Amino acid sequence: MAKLMKALGEDGLDELAQEQLRALEDSEEEGSDEDEDDEEVGEASGDEDEGVEDADEAEGSDEEEADPAAQAGPSEEVAIPMDELSDEEMLDEDAMPRQKVEIDNKIALERIRSTIALDPSLPWTETLTVSYPEAIDVDIDDDLNRELAFYKQALHGAQTARSLAQKHNFPFTRPADYFAEMVKSDSHMERIRQRLLDESAGLKRSEEKRKEREGKKFGKQVQLEKIKERQQNKKEIEERLKGLKRKRKGAMDGADDGEDFDVAVEDALADRPSKRAKGPNGKSKLPRTARDKKFGFGGAGRRSKQNTKDSTDSFVQRGGPGGKKGGKGGKGAKAAPKRPGKSKRMAQRSRT
């Protein structure tokens, strides 16, 4: 329908445009007019199609609602839109959403209900029906609240039913030793349990991962802080030393203040976290002998690899990877090499 309206609007517009155009030129106007006509034909055919579709649909929905009593024969609506499609008003009517007739025959409903109603003297235990005193009024798209409302209703039902059962002396709670077939099989329940376990495990895993990630981030921060602190310390010490030097500038020129200065420096550096501060008296905890044992003392000195007079005179083979080669070398030293050097060879050649 909207389409048709648009088409009409377009026609109106075109008329206006035509008037404007008429003033300008004749030939062009004719051309545009023709175009327009063509288009109108196309539009009409499109509408026709739509109309047919509508009819089909009406048929379908009728079929769907076909109740044995209310609708015996094919409905009349099928025939109507077919005969005059060119009539725009007809189309208009057809495209309107069909107004359904509301039937709410309260008297009949009440009568029917009275015919099927159970005997009101029936004890509650016969039907186990409970009414919830509140009407549920939540947004149907809000899943959580909707389900919560249903849950509340069910809980209310269960609680009232339990109290009613107590009143009627009706067994309600299943004893722990009553076993019987359940609605869901054990294997199915096992699957449900497995799924729950998997879910919780997944949650735990993701939680751990998250923690780890955060720890990493935090660790980086800690490291940065440490580096900063170290730099700060270094700066401080340098400053202290500088200050000390400045203070002692005059004194340094004096004769033997060396020891004093050392002590002062040590004092200045006292709060530096280093290995220097060992004991309370600046003494190491281990005695000399123990330290020698631990870290080694003496041993092969700096010149242990240097040749000495003795080593030069002795012909004892020293250990090494080329022991055999050394032997060969010794032999070679005795016998002259078979092939003389190049210069010698050249000299020999020139002589001969």
Added chain:
Amino acid sequence: MASLLKEQKKAKGKRKADAMDVDEAELVPTAKKPRNKQRVLMLSSRGINHRMRHLMNDLEALLPHVKKDSKLDSKNHLNLLPELADLHNCNNTLYFEARRHEDLYMWAAKTPNGPSIKMHVQNVHTMDELKMTGNCLKGSRGILSFDKAFDETEWGKLTKELFTHIFGVPPQARKAKPFVDHVLTFSILDNKIWFRNFQIIEKDPLQPNGPPQMSLTEIGPRFVLTPIRIFEGAFSGATVYSNPEFVTPAAVRSAMRREKGDKYGNRKHAQAERGMRKELRKREDDELAVAKVFA
């Protein structure tokens, strides 16, 4: 209901669906406690898909007084159903009608002489889904909980009565178990009937010796029913209620398709219009046009 049927029976001298009831009544004509005798015939039409089938199976498992029958061949001969119910000694019928392999309609009817309600079933979740973690005894009698909205309208009252017959398990049902461990809730929201089934847990499983704290877990199935019409008779008779808001799912789908089609049409239309405007904007040939001057 029962008394009415009895009267009818006396008048016609013919056994009706409440045969069991009648038998007992004959044996002990007086001083008999009134009893709630219900049996439900459940069947479907041809062309149901797996989800609908599973829903039916779930309902059968939950309701021990249900007799399941084979699929009904024809969708046009619903008048066979009362006879069928009579054959199975049932006085209620739940008939699931599948259309186009995707739309499910549920007929709930009192069979010999009505009424019957036709409803559209949507949002079906069956018990097989792993999200529903509850469980209950097979054949235990569930509590029926109806919300207040059922008592506010006449059709709601009738629906409540009918559902009490169909979904309430009578105490004498053969396979019924003696304890209560689940609740069936029916709530009217947005003019639709929402069905839920919860297990009642009376003790917290985490602290079995603690104070009894009632809690619920969902068992399933869940579905939403949109009432369409209420007829006076069983699968027949005059319409006594019709829902004006109900739109057939086929209409909804076709509207969606139409919208899609409109999109294409609108685009084509706009294209044509633009072409025309362009044509209109064209200026007439000028004396001093570039093409003429430098021809």
